[in-house]
Amino acid sequence: MKKCSILLNMIRIPLFCYKRLNLYSRCDEIPLSNFIDCLCDNNLNRLKKNKYFPVINRWKREAWSILGEEYSQKTDGDKYKATINITKDIYRDVCRLLAIDTCINRLVNKYDKDAADILRNFGYKLSFNADDKEKYLNELAIIKKKVKIIAIGLEKNREKYEKLSDKKAITGNERDEFINTLTILSKHQGYRINPDSTTLLEYLRILDNYKKETEKILKSYGNRKNK
Numbered sequence: 001m002k003k004c005s006i007l008l009n010m011i012r013i014p015l016f017c018y019k020r021l022n023l024y025s026r027c028d029e030i031p032l033s034n035f036i037d038c039l040c041d042n043n044l045n046r047l048k049k050n051k052y053f054p055v056i057n058r059w060k061r062e063a064w065s066i067l068g069e070e071y072s073q074k075t076d077g078d079k080y081k082a083t084i085n086i087t088k089d090i091y092r093d094v095c096r097l098l099a100i101d102t103c104i105n106r107l108v109n110k111y112d113k114d115a116a117d118i119l120r121n122f123g124y125k126l127s128f129n130a131d132d133k134e135k136y137l138n139e140l141a142i143i144k145k146k147v148k149i150i151a152i153g154l155e156k157n158r159e160k161y162e163k164l165s166d167k168k169a170i171t172g173n174e175r176d177e178f179i180n181t182l183t184i185l186s187k188h189q190g191y192r193i194n195p196d197s198t199t200l201l202e203y204l205r206i207l208d209n210y211k212k213e214t215e216k217i218l219k220s221y222g223n224r225k226n227k
Contacts, residue, residue: 022053025063027070032178032203033195035071038064040174074204086157088184091214093154096122098217100147104140111136119143158218185210 024030024047034046044060045051047067100122103115111130119126124146126139178195185206186193193206 022049022055023047023059023063024049025066027067027074027201027204028199030067030200031196032198032200035067035200036175036178036195038067040178071200074201086161087211087214090154090157090161090218091188091210093150093157094214094217094220097147097150097154098220100143100150104143107140108137181207 024034030047037043037046044057044064047060047063048055099118103112103118106112106115107119107128111128116128119128124143126142128136128139130136182193182195182203185203188210189206193203195203
């Protein structure tokens with residue numbers, strides 16, 4: 001009996017090593033593109049590190065189960081899909097509001113060409129003629145009113161963001177969700193994130209940093225608004 005147990009252990013160890021060497025089962029090693037194909041197309045062959053090594057289906061299912069559990073723990077389920085679009089809108093609106101608010105405060109004190117140009121780039125096509133004081137201040141007041149629309153949208157998105165912990169993920173095409181998220185993150189990072197050379201864990205960390213930065217500027221905007 002003892003000899004049989006030893007023999008089984010001798011078989012299990014190389015078998016475990018073989019599976020470990022030939023199948024992705026961890027977030028820090030699987031390329032993002034492989035994971036997307038597994039998740040979206042149920043193509044578990046993409047778990048294979050080398051397509052020429054034979055791997056039975058049961059091993060692939062086991063590896064996918066281990067990987068899926070780790071992924072769920074790191075993303076708190078699929079909630080990141082629901083937050084990414086709201087996060088993007090919050091980030092955009094906070095940056096716009098902070099920039100516009102800064103420009104208006106500078107222009108109220110005195111005319112500043114750079115501040116006026118920034119507001120024009122945001123779509124506020126006004127004259128900003130400081131020689132006509134009354135018209136000049138009226139134009140700034142008009143911008144302040146228009147900015148309130150952005151602020152209202154921001155507050156709505158902030159409420160959605162805060163309630164997401166009690167919500168299910170947004171339904172939709174999984175692959176499109178990943179493509180949209182990669183586009184947003186690549187633009188934010190300043191370089192194209194290559195899903196073939198980026199691991200799933202690296203992707204999740206970039207996403208997490210993006211959300212943390214958004215929360216930081218949202219808090220900064222809230223503190224500034226309450227002053």
